[in-house]
Amino acid sequence: MQETTNPKTLYDKIFDEHVVRTEKDGTSTLYIDRHLVHEVTSAQAFEGLRLAGRKLWRNTSIVATADHNTPTTGWEKGMDGITDPIAHLQVITLDKNLAENGCAAYFPFLSRGQGVIHVMGPEEGAILPGMTVVCGDSHTSTHGACAAIAFGIGTSEVEHVMATQTLLTKKMKNMLVKVDGKLKTGVFGKDLALAVIGKIGTAGGTGYAIEFAGSAIRELSMEGRMTLCNMAIEAGARCGIVAVDEKTIEYMKGRPLAPEGKQWEHAVEYWKTLHSDEGANFDTVIEINASEIVPMVTWGTSPEMVVPITGSTPFPENQPDPVKREGWKRAYKYMGLEPGTQMTEIYPNSIFIGSCTNGRIEDLRAAAYVVKKLGKKVAPNIKLALVVPGSGLVREIAEKEGLDQIFIQAGFEWRRPGCSMCLAMNADKLSEGDRCASTSNRNFEGRQGNKSRTHLCSPAMAAAAAIEGHFVDVRKIF
Numbered sequence: 464m465q466e467t468t469n470p471k472t473l474y475d476k477i478f479d480e481h482v483v484r485t486e487k488d489g490t491s492t493l494y495i496d497r498h499l500v501h502e503v504t505s506a507q508a509f510e511g512l513r514l515a516g517r518k519l520w521r522n523t524s525i526v527a528t529a530d531h532n533t534p535t536t537g538w539e540k541g542m543d544g545i546t547d548p549i550a551h552l553q554v555i556t557l558d559k560n561l562a563e564n565g566c567a568a569y570f571p572f573l574s575r576g577q578g579v580i581h582v583m584g585p586e587e588g589a590i591l592p593g594m595t596v597v598c599g600d601s602h603t604s605t606h607g608a609c610a611a612i613a614f615g616i617g618t619s620e621v622e623h624v625m626a627t628q629t630l631l632t633k634k635m636k637n638m639l640v641k642v643d644g645k646l647k648t649g650v651f652g653k654d655l656a657l658a659v660i661g662k663i664g665t666a667g668g669t670g671y672a673i674e675f676a677g678s679a680i681r682e683l684s685m686e687g688r689m690t691l692c693n694m695a696i697e698a699g700a701r702c703g704i705v706a707v708d709e710k711t712i713e714y715m716k717g718r719p720l721a722p723e724g725k726q727w728e729h730a731v732e733y734w735k736t737l738h739s740d741e742g743a744n745f746d747t748v749i750e751i752n753a754s755e756i757v758p759m760v761t762w763g764t765s766p767e768m769v770v771p772i773t774g775s776t777p778f779p780e781n782q783p784d785p786v787k788r789e790g791w792k793r794a795y796k797y798m799g800l801e802p803g804t805q806m807t808e809i810y811p812n813s814i815f816i817g818s819c820t821n822g823r824i825e826d827l828r829a830a831a832y833v834v835k836k837l838g839k840k841v842a843p844n845i846k847l848a849l850v851v852p853g854s855g856l857v858r859e860i861a862e863k864e865g866l867d868q869i870f871i872q873a874g875f876e877w878r879r880p881g882c883s884m885c886l887a888m889n890a891d892k893l894s895e896g897d898r899c900a901s902t903s904n905r906n907f908e909g910r911q912g913n914k915s916r917t918h919l920c921s922p923a924m925a926a927a928a929a930i931e932g933h934f935v936d937v938r939k940i941f
């Protein structure tokens with residue numbers, strides 16, 4: 464008799480490999496391979512363990528850094544550079560917890576390798592194909608780009624993983640976002656991410672793991688795939704994932720925590736099986752033609768409030784859903800904008816290039832390319848233009864390539880790595896009424912500072928807005 468195997472999605476394949484047991488109600492005990500840790504969501508978990516007299520089940524699963532609270536200037540002042548007492552305490556508590564408990568790798572504040580956990584993690588080879596990866600941070604979805612199941616968890620779950628190396632969870636449904644065709648020059652992974660969210664909405668992916676597939680995804684670099692998976696959570700999906708291909712394997716090669724020699728060969732053999740099987744069943748399929756995607760910019764206070772740069776802000780009366788209509792009206796008030804405004808007529812006064820969405824080297828290269836090509840200084844209406852590399856390594860590579868000088872000479876500030884102005888948890892904040900072109904992933908009310916306004920876009924778009932003083936169609940620059 465011929466053996467028949469059930470075709471599986473990539474997500475189901477990795478999930479099933481990690482299930483310890485499944486209860487009748489579908490709750491599974493899932494084994495966790497990699498635990499990423501940062502200063503904001505780990506302190507209580509470590510404290511919980513201590514109080515219970517427990518040890519870490521496998522401290523070598525932990526890779527950690529301090530990123531949210533850390534300043535991006537004044538590093539010469541050492542720990543004193545952290546002026547906020549709570550932030551200061553969180554950062555030294557992380558130091559203490561990791562010294563006491565041990566880990567696979569730790570990049571403390573002020574160290575050369577420090578960076579946003581979701582930028583530094585893949586660079587270190589901490590995330591390998593086929594792994595289950597968690598972190599007390601919603602943008603853990605980023606690591607699905609490495610063909611891993613990666614998702615954010617809460618602080619009590621962080622403690623559970625530390626104590627048991629497992630997590631109680633239910634299998635998500637499978638969604639396939641199939642993107643075929645070619646992205647036009649000047650259109651990036653970020654535009655694709657915003658286009659997907661614009662299409663399915665911020666709740667479109669709720670309950671799903673989204674696999675991104677199709678020729679346009681194969682064309683994306685690993686960095687581009689990370690940008691896309693990073694924003695899966697903004698589409699409501701806790702987890703985004705991309706199958707292994709040659710780019711994935713090439714990316715892993717020689718990374719500090721990647722396997723070597725015989726183990727590498729073994730690993731690669733397994734990694735090559737990490738794709739959805741022919742005929743695997745997806746609960747939902749969305750198809751997108753990459754060649755139709757135009758650079759995108761958000762106009763409102765949710766990532767789904769997004770339009771192409773060639774368009775204008777929408778009219779609430781055309782929104783059929785009454786809840787959304789009210790949301791739009793509120794967003795207009797908050798953003799200080801009118802319906803029907805051409806996107807190219809929006810003038811930010813601040814620029815933020817960085818974050819775990821777009822703080823990678825190819826992002827800085829794209830931004831620097833635009834700055835150099837336009838050949839001018841930051842526009843007079845821009846009072847603050849920050850470039851914040853996502854990690855120490857990104858900063859080093861950028862400096863070797865002279866990107867820092869391109870930015871500095873044009874009037875940008877070149878900062879140390881960290882979450883920075885992505886969220887108002889450190890000294891990099893906007894003031895009331897400020898309007899920012901930002902390469903981050905969230906444009907919620909107050910996200911970058913009390914009563915500040917955020918327009919999400921690609922690094923090329925943010926760089927162009929810095930120089931021209933307003934949003935422009937960056938396709939013309941490339």
Ligand SMILES: CC(C)[C@H](C(=O)O)[C@@H](O)C(=O)O
Nearest residue numbers: 503504531599600601602886
């Ligand atoms: C602070 C952290 C828990 C939070 C997250 O979970 O994503 C932050 O990184 C964010 O981007 O809002």
Ligand code: SF4
Nearest residue numbers: 602818819882885886
């Ligand atoms: S860069 Fe922003 S989105 Fe990413 S982890 Fe930091 S705060 Fe969260």
